[in-house]
Amino acid sequence: MRLSKVWTIIQHEYVTNVRRPGFIIMTAIVPALALIGLLVGAYGGGLLKNMGQSLVNFFEGTSKRIGVVDGTGLFTPLLPEYEGNFTLFGGEEEARKALEDGKVDAVLVIPSDYIENGKVRVIAKGSSFEAVALEDSKWFKGFFVSHLLRGKVEPAVSRRAADPVTIQPEVLGEKGKVQGGGPWGILFTFIIPYFLAFMLVMTIFVSSGYLLQGIAEEKENRVMEIIVSSVSPLELLVGKVVGLGAVGLTQVLVWLLSLLGFTSGAVMLLTISAFSLPPSTLLLLVIYYVLGFAIYAFLMAGIGSLGTTMRESQQVAGILSMFAAAPYMLSGFLMANPNLTIARVLSFFPLTAPTMMLFRLPLAKVPWVDIAGSLAILSLSLLGAIWLGEKLFRVGILIYGKRPSWKEIWLILRSS
Amino acid sequence: MVIEVRNLLKRYGELVAVRGLSFEVKKGEIFGLLGPNGAGKTTTIRILMDILKPDEGEVKVLGRSPSEVKEKVGYLPEERGLYQGLGVLETLVYFAELKGVPRSVAKERANSLLEKVDLLDRAKGKVKELSKGMQQKLQFIASIIHDPEVVFLDEPFQGLDPVNVELIKGLITELREQGKTVVLSSHQMNLVEALCDRILLINKGEAVLYGPIREIKKRFTPNSILVKSPQLPPIVKGVQAVTRKDDAFLLTLAEGTSPQAVIKALVEEGVELEAFEVAPVPLEDIFVKVVKEGRHSALI
Incomplete structure (x- = not known):
């Protein structure tokens, strides 16, 4: 393979495709939408900025004003730290009136037999949803714990009993080194695998679209035969895969960076998260990404060249893309246990291995057998994909007008 | 010899496209590769261009395997086209670069060829802005942009008006004068007759007539x-x-x-x-007669 020829094709494919109005419009759409969203948010008086906190507050109930009818005497007087949200009422009638007048959002009735059976009543307006939501609220439970322990334990112990634990996740990596601790713990656990697997799947989708479009156009324009008279089908195939892969990667990167850029500081968080991974894991992630993309791209180019219309090629390519996205369906289970049997099995299947390993590697210590085995299978599969892709491409690019039958493809492949 | 083909055989599944074909093309001649549709001409040219691999037989171009001499060979395929969205000069430079010509040399040569076919004023325009005839001329010069030793021209006159036919005829003759070898495949027998020194007529993948045009015509007169x-x-x-x-x-x-x-x-x-x-016998009559009768001739 002559690299100078491949490089010429890579440059041509990249430059001509990023100049297309279709590419520019598609690439600009996501940042434009994000910008519009940001402007709308800013116009709405910072509503977007506070939306996350508002949601948390709603479910936590910390913004609610609650009227308390204390039948036990244990809550009277209220501890100072709860006076902002809780107001004591002498009787239920008085509290109900305050609720009707909108002075409180809910009424908490603590009966005299509360200590025996733990039952309280919450009276709210509208639905019972808010009353139920309060039961799971850490803040609401803290109110009870603090008052029940008042005077019986040290104030600090009482406060700790009201809010006993805040978990800081840490994962033991290579050589016992702790990784991913501190404030980036959650990012480390969730964003890296999601980001990498998402990047791979998106790049496969986007680049395969450009690959199929490029091949279909060149077949339609009848340029293909002129080109293969100058370069080998393999050189053309590699040039196209790398050039159009770079086009797809450019688009996905612009989309992601623009989205991240518009969310405060997320890029920085992501970068810090990425650097919190050991270099060996980062290197493996890059290898899996490249292997995964190459296998899909060579297969798609080969299969795509057999189609006579864009739609036909896309149908087959769509089926292949489903394999790349399949591990997403297991992402919920993978977060809990990255070494599930099904995950390990799919790590050895060439079409699911790249995405699966991109998910698993940042989450936990993956057995070396899985890494070595899947890398070996992927390397062999890449050779197979190049061989098959080149054969199909060699046959497909010379087929004009009608779609070949499977029998015809087989006969031509056998004779080529 | 510039091209040597010995006992070439190519199958597509059950179909034998080329069956035991042997011929030679000499340096500096215009060689006509003729035959009815489906005779195996394009398959033969594709093998000589290393686009297809032969099943049997030996093929040499400029004394080497076709894959080793791609940069010295030009090709104008029958199924041809251009990138419609690309610039005229850009197209020529890209095709030249694929043949290993440095960008600066390619630009210089492209401009000179564009001038020769009256397209220099369109160099900066897009291919889609050219008429069909202009695109045909552009395709022709794209096949010789890298100054090849051998040029394969598959139906180079297809879709051209008489003025442009004369222009392309002139360019082909010029190639011969420069010592280049041209393999020409065309159904326009009057043009083949006017241009070619020797011909090979193939039918159903086999050689049925091979030799200098003058001798063939003499024989059939x-x-x-x-x-x-x-x-x-x-x-x-x-x-x-x-x-x-x-x-x-x-x-x-x-x-x-x-x-x-x-x-x-x-x-x-x-x-x-x-x-x-x-009494003259047009090549077309010989073509029709030989193909209809399925006659074989060992005339060399």
Whole structure:
């Protein structure tokens, strides 16, 4: 393979495709939408900025004003730290009136037999949803714990009993080194695998679209035969895969960076998260990404060249893309246990291995057998994909007008 | 020899596209590769261009395997086209770069060729802005942009008007004058006849006629002369039959009689001769005859 020829094709494919109005419009759409969203948010008086906190507050109930009818005497007087949200009422009638007048959002009735059976009543307006939501609220439970322990334990112990634990996740990596601790713990656990697997799947989708479009156009324009008279089908195939892969990667990167850029500081968080991974894991992630993309791209180019219309090629390519996205369906289970049997099995299947390993590697210590085995299978599969892709491409690019039958493809492949 | 093909065989599944084909092309000649549709011409050219691999036989271009000499060979395929969205000069430079020509040299050569085909003023425009004839000319110069030693031209006159046919004919002749070798495949027999030194006619994948055009025509020319005269005597010495052909008479000569002897006899008899010539046989007639009869000829 002559690299100078491949490089010429890579440059041509990249430059001509990023100049297309279709590419520019598609690439600009996501940042434009994000910008519009940001402007709308800013116009709405910072509503977007506070939306996350508002949601948390709603479910936590910390913004609610609650009227308390204390039948036990244990809550009277209220501890100072709860006076902002809780107001004591002498009787239920008085509290109900305050609720009707909108002075409180809910009424908490603590009966005299509360200590025996733990039952309280919450009276709210509208639905019972808010009353139920309060039961799971850490803040609401803290109110009870603090008052029940008042005077019986040290104030600090009482406060700790009201809010006993805040978990800081840490994962033991290579050589016992702790990784991913501190404030980036959650990012480390969730964003890296999601980001990498998402990047791979998106790049496969986007680049395969450009690959199929490029091949279909060149077949339609009848340029293909002129080109293969100058370069080998393999050189053309590699040039196209790398050039159009770079086009797809450019688009996905612009989309992601623009989205991240518009969310405060997320890029920085992501970068810090990425650097919190050991270099060996980062290197493996890059290898899996490249292997995964190459296998899909060579297969798609080969299969795509057999189609006579864009739609036909896309149908087959769509089926292949489903394999790349399949591990997403297991992402919920993978977060809990990255070494599930099904995950390990799919790590050895060439079409699911790249995405699966991109998910698993940042989450936990993956057995070396899985890494070595899947890398070996992927390397062999890449050779197979190049061989098959080149054969199909060699046959497909010379087929004009009608779609070949499977029998015809087989006969031509056998004779080529 | 610039091209050597020995016992070439190519199958597509059950179908044998080329069957035991052997021929040679000499340096500096225009060689016609002819045949009806589906005869195996394009398959043969694709093998010579290393686009397809042969099943059997030996193929050498410039003394080497076709894959080793791609940069020295030009190709104008029958199924051809251009990137419609690309610039005219950009297209030529890209095709030249694929043939290993440095960008600066490619630009210089592209401009010179564009000037030759009256397209220099379109160099900065887009391909889609060119007329069909202009695009054909662009495709032709794209096949010689890298100054190849050998050029394969598959139907180079397809879709061209008479003015542009003459222009391309001139460029092909110029290639021969520069010592380049041209393999020409075309259904326009008058043009093949006017340009080619030697031809190979293939039918159903096999060679049926091969050799210099002049010798082939001589071989297929019937022993007859065409005479233009107001009146002919009923019997002419050495003439077997006389038939009227438009405004002339076609005289079929007896075996062993030369056209000169018949003319001499007519003059001696006082026949008023306006014109006479040895009856020509167009290549097209030979083509049709050989293909219809499925005749084989070992003429070399």
